[in-house]
Amino acid sequence: MLTYYLNTRVATTIRTGMVVLVSWSVLTSKHAPGTSGRGLVVTVLFAICVICSVFWIVMFRLDRAPTAETWALAAAGGFLTGAASGSAAAAFAFVAVVSAGLRSELPVAVPVALVAVLGLSIAAVVYDYSALGVLAYALGLAASALAASTAHQSAARAEQAELLLAQTQRSQEEELRAARLEESARIARDIHDVLAHALAGLTIQLEATRALVEQGADRATVLARVDQAHELAREGLRETRRAVGALRGDGVAVPAALESLVEEFGGAAQLTLDAAPERLEGRPGETVLRVVQEALTNVRKHAPGATVSVTVSAPSHEELVVIVDDVDGSSPAANGLASAGGGFGLKGMHERAQALGGTITAGSSDHGWRVELRLPPPAGEAP
Numbered sequence: 573m574l575t576y577y578l579n580t581r582v583a584t585t586i587r588t589g590m591v592v593l594v595s596w597s598v599l600t601s602k603h604a605p606g607t608s609g610r611g612l613v614v615t616v617l618f619a620i621c622v623i624c625s626v627f628w629i630v631m632f633r634l635d636r637a638p639t640a641e642t643w644a645l646a647a648a649g650g651f652l653t654g655a656a657s658g659s660a661a662a663a664f665a666f667v668a669v670v671s672a673g674l675r676s677e678l679p680v681a682v683p684v685a686l687v688a689v690l691g692l693s694i695a696a697v698v699y700d701y702s703a704l705g706v707l708a709y710a711l712g713l714a715a716s717a718l719a720a721s722t723a724h725q726s727a728a729r730a731e732q733a734e735l736l737l738a739q740t741q742r743s744q745e746e747e748l749r750a751a752r753l754e755e756s757a758r759i760a761r762d763i764h765d766v767l768a769h770a771l772a773g774l775t776i777q778l779e780a781t782r783a784l785v786e787q788g789a790d791r792a793t794v795l796a797r798v799d800q801a802h803e804l805a806r807e808g809l810r811e812t813r814r815a816v817g818a819l820r821g822d823g824v825a826v827p828a829a830l831e832s833l834v835e836e837f838g839g840a841a842q843l844t845l846d847a848a849p850e851r852l853e854g855r856p857g858e859t860v861l862r863v864v865q866e867a868l869t870n871v872r873k874h875a876p877g878a879t880v881s882v883t884v885s886a887p888s889h890e891e892l893v894v895i896v897d898d899v900d901g902s903s904p905a906a907n908g909l910a911s912a913g914g915g916f917g918l919k920g921m922h923e924r925a926q927a928l929g930g931t932i933t934a935g936s937s938d939h940g941w942r943v944e945l946r947l948p949p950p951a952g953e954a955p
Contacts, residue, residue, distance in 0.1 A: 584629060587628070588629060591625045591626075591629070593660070594659075594660045594663045594664065595618070597659040597660040597661070598618050598652070598660070598661050600659075601657075601658050601659035602656075603657060603658070603659075604656070605618050610655060610699065613655050614655050614656045617651055617652040617655060617656075618652060618656070618661075620644060620645075621648050621649055621652055621661070623641075624641040624645035624648065624664075625664065625667070627639075627641040628641060628645065628667060628671060642668050642672055642684060643687060645665070645667065645671075646665055646668035646672075646685070646687045646688040646691070647688065647690070647691045649661060649662065649663075649664030649665030649666075649667070649668060649688060650665045650687065650688035650690065650692040650693075650695070650709075651691035651692065651694060652664065652695075653691075653692050653695065653709065654691075654694075654696050654698070654701040654706075655699060657699070657701060662709060665688035665691070665692070665709075665713065666712070666713065668684055668688060669681060669684050669685045669688060669713050669716045669717050670717075670719075670720045671720075672717070672720070673716070673718075673719070673721040673723070673724060674721075674724050675724065676724065678717065678718065681720060682717055684717070685710075685713040685716070688709075688713055689706070692706055692709055692710075693706055754927075757923060770804060770805070770807060770808025770812075772872055772873050773804045773807075773836070773869070774801055774804045774805055774808065776872055776873075776876065777801035777804055778801055780797055781794060781797040781798060781801065784797060807836065826852040826853070826858070826861050827849070829861050830860075830861060830864060830884065831843060831845075833861075833864060833865055833868055834868075834882060837871075837880065840878065840879050840880060841868065841879075841881075841882060842879075842881050842882065843882045843883075844881070844882065844883040844884070844885070845884050846883075846885040846886075847884050847886040847892060851892050852884075855927070855928060856892060856928060859924045859925065859928060859930075859945070859947065860884060860894050860947075862920070863894060863896075863921050863924065863925075863932065863943065863945045864894065864896055866918075867882075867896035867943040870943075871896075871941075874941075875941070878940065880896065880897065880898055881895070881896075881897045882894075882896050882897075883895045883897075886947075890949055891946055891947065891948060891949060892945075892946070892947040892949075893944070893945070893946055894944070894945040895942065895943070895944050895945075896942070896943040897937060897940070897941075897942045898937075898940030898941040898942070921934075921945070925945060925946075928947050928948075929947070929948050930945065930947035930948060931945075931946050932944065932945045932946070
């Protein structure tokens with residue numbers, strides 16, 4: 573049985589040697605092959621066993637069910653054991669039974685063993701072979717069938733375990749790939765939110781400065797605009813540092829950041845903050861901050877001078893609602909700022925909301941334009 577787990581060349585050599593030794597024992601036994609009577613029977617059976625053994629050596633495969641030569645080898649080997657008593661002819665029958673067991677389950681190997689025992693029983697009746705010998709061989713063949721089938725099941729389980737391991741590894745690789753893509757998308761959103769906010773404000777100041785220069789404004793007025801642009805650039809750097817800190821896992825004080833965003837907007841923006849502090853921590857807080865930032869940036873771009881209302885409300889165990897409302901419906905910008913940016917702001921807001929199981933809507937309202945974000949309460953907390 574061990575030859576089935578060896579290198580093909582080594583296993584073939586061992587099997588060939590075994591057939592040669594068994595053949596030698598038959599040829600030199602008391603009832604050797606002959607041309608008449610019992611000798612002729614031994615000759616025919618021995619020829620069948622040798623031919624089937626050659627097929628077994630050359631064509632054997634574990635992934636094939638027992639074939640005709642296996643059954644023939646079992647029957648001829650069993651009969652030859654009784655006809656050429658005193659030889660090692662029983663090895664042919666054992667080879668057939670073990671081969672069947674290694675190829676299939678026990679219910680298939682047992683009939684092959686029964687065929688071998690039947691052949692031996694017929695020989696025992698014809699040639700007065702010992703009944704005790706028949707019983708001993710029957711028990712040996714049954715044990716061989718059981719051992720071979722057990723080895724077959726173990727090999728099948730090992731193969732299934734390898735397949736399961738390979739599938740698990742592929743699944744883990746896909747999960748890792750999805751996580752990397754999600755992380756790349758999150759970083760892209762953060763970069764967009766920071767740069768779009770800072771660069772849009774800076775663009776507005778530069779456009780206003782250019783208009784003042786073209787109108788011949790005095791030096792102090794122009795320098796004031798330049799200073800404001802400089803402050804916006806510094807604020808952009810601070811936002812970039814905050815974004816990098818968020819990516820590195822550092823905490824961000826969301827209420828203070830919201831107040832800072834509204835202050836930057838000047839007196840035209842009002843903030844109503846009615847949310848429990850714990851609801852503005854972690855990813856929900858970061859999402860709220862980025863949505864408000866993007867919405868205010870869009871107001872600057874599309875409706876400069878508009879009055880904006882920012883409302884953030886969420887008791888501890890209820891839905892978190894963020895509303896950024898252009899309350900006076902200012903007309904869209906006519907200075908080209910509406911085309912600034914890459915057009916990924918709304919998409920980024922939707923991705924952030926969906927990642928937390930929330931929703932976001934943006935569209936016309938009774939007064940102007942409204943952005944509304946809704947995030948569900950934390951898991952395990954009933955509203």
